[in-house]
Amino acid sequence: MLRQFAPDIRCDGTSRRGALQIGALAGLGIGLPQLGSQARADQSNRRPAKNCILVWLDGGPSHLETFDLKPEAPVEVRGPLEAISTAVAGVSISECMPQLATRMNDLAVIRSMTSPLGEHNLGTHYLLTGYRPTPALDYPSFHAVANFQLGQSQSVLPNNIAIPEYRLGGARYGGAGFLPKEFGPFSVGGDPAKRDFEVRDLSIADGLTLDRVSRRRSFAEQLARWNSSESANKGLNASLDQAFQMVSSPTATAAFRLDEEAPATRKRYGAKSIGQSCLLARRLVERGVRLVTVNNRGWDTHESLYTRLKEGYTGAKVGVGLIPSLDIALSALLDDLKRSSLLDETLVVVMGEFGRTPKINTRGGRDHWPRVFSVALAGGGIRGGQVIGSSDSVGESPKDRPVTPADLVSTIYTLLGLDPSTELRTSDGRPVRMGADTADVVTELLS
Numbered sequence: 001m002l003r004q005f006a007p008d009i010r011c012d013g014t015s016r017r018g019a020l021q022i023g024a025l026a027g028l029g030i031g032l033p034q035l036g037s038q039a040r041a042d043q044s045n046r047r048p049a050k051n052c053i054l055v056w057l058d059g060g061p062s063h064l065e066t067f068d069l070k071p072e073a074p075v076e077v078r079g080p081l082e083a084i085s086t087a088v089a090g091v092s093i094s095e096c097m098p099q100l101a102t103r104m105n106d107l108a109v110i111r112s113m114t115s116p117l118g119e120h121n122l123g124t125h126y127l128l129t130g131y132r133p134t135p136a137l138d139y140p141s142f143h144a145v146a147n148f149q150l151g152q153s154q155s156v157l158p159n160n161i162a163i164p165e166y167r168l169g170g171a172r173y174g175g176a177g178f179l180p181k182e183f184g185p186f187s188v189g190g191d192p193a194k195r196d197f198e199v200r201d202l203s204i205a206d207g208l209t210l211d212r213v214s215r216r217r218s219f220a221e222q223l224a225r226w227n228s229s230e231s232a233n234k235g236l237n238a239s240l241d242q243a244f245q246m247v248s249s250p251t252a253t254a255a256f257r258l259d260e261e262a263p264a265t266r267k268r269y270g271a272k273s274i275g276q277s278c279l280l281a282r283r284l285v286e287r288g289v290r291l292v293t294v295n296n297r298g299w300d301t302h303e304s305l306y307t308r309l310k311e312g313y314t315g316a317k318v319g320v321g322l323i324p325s326l327d328i329a330l331s332a333l334l335d336d337l338k339r340s341s342l343l344d345e346t347l348v349v350v351m352g353e354f355g356r357t358p359k360i361n362t363r364g365g366r367d368h369w370p371r372v373f374s375v376a377l378a379g380g381g382i383r384g385g386q387v388i389g390s391s392d393s394v395g396e397s398p399k400d401r402p403v404t405p406a407d408l409v410s411t412i413y414t415l416l417g418l419d420p421s422t423e424l425r426t427s428d429g430r431p432v433r434m435g436a437d438t439a440d441v442v443t444e445l446l447s
Helices: 098-102 120-129 142-150 210-227 230-248 250-254 263-269 273-286 305-311 322-339 405-415
Strands: 051-057 083-085 092-094 107-113 160-163 291-296 346-351 373-379 386-388 398-400 423-425 431-433
Touching (some): 051 322, 083 098, 273 291, 322 373
Parallel strands (some): 160 291
């Protein structure tokens, strides 16, 4: 009997059925979150990257089965997958990534990422913010900070979008941190791989018309003027404007219509959620959305690692597991961005909250391991075709060039043309640097 594995369950029990943390504009009869942005950076300052797509491998991907295999290590360390050569001499990656292997000249892999935080929520917070979590302050993700700093594009779409939803690393992190919520992510709330995919609440409630929604919007704005401070009213107006533009704009709704893509194109990305989410990410960037998170769940592989990572189900003749699906999706995304000349201005970051243990456990899986893991990057002005740093012979610790999450986040800011030393302000006026003052930019990535 074939055994299938739920792709969206982690060891902490969080599932897709958990409540989506999406704010609602109930007075409008639609359920969009508060959205809005304003220019906060000098637009004359040229940036090597205008956009950033984060492909988040939720649960902690195994570096030893993806980008840092150890073919010479003992069998209990090297695991069940083989290493294959790539287009870059001397660099090998997983057998489950044949397409990425041919595109290695576009990729840069950091094999010496290191963190002390091996719990999903804590590790996620550190990787996305560059700051170790503390009860004293909720730090914003680099996407929220970039949204705050770069300002809104000309698109009527939100500037920061998560597919299918922004429930990363245990779903306790909202993304906006101490910044106003409108700079956090807008979750589409549906899986693009489903036949009935639609964006949650991107439609007018039954019984309403655009004219009635417009009147409700005016009424809500009037109430806000009476009851809110000037700053709060400004934020509400921005959210109302964005929400109204989205539900009333054919351009906005058309961005999510994957059925407009040729069947051959959709097949090229793969039928799994990761593939169709990457396709949607490409469509959004093409339409002016600057910051997209693709949330690919299921990488918390404590057991049956071979089946979940390669096969997808027991006895599969062709692997449809997590790694082959990522290989197909990411390769198609890079190809299409390059074909449309968007790759140079779109930074693609592929990572999860930590790696996996050097030894296979008794259940045929690997457990949490933050001491060393890998991150892959492409586009956005980076120098591809290289490996930065290395782990030791068994993938247990950094061997050379350790890179912290703080270093990585500061590097992402730099690639986006933002100064990591810029100070933000909390709601009570406390100054906080965008990048941690202990961080060093990974200069090898800068082309």
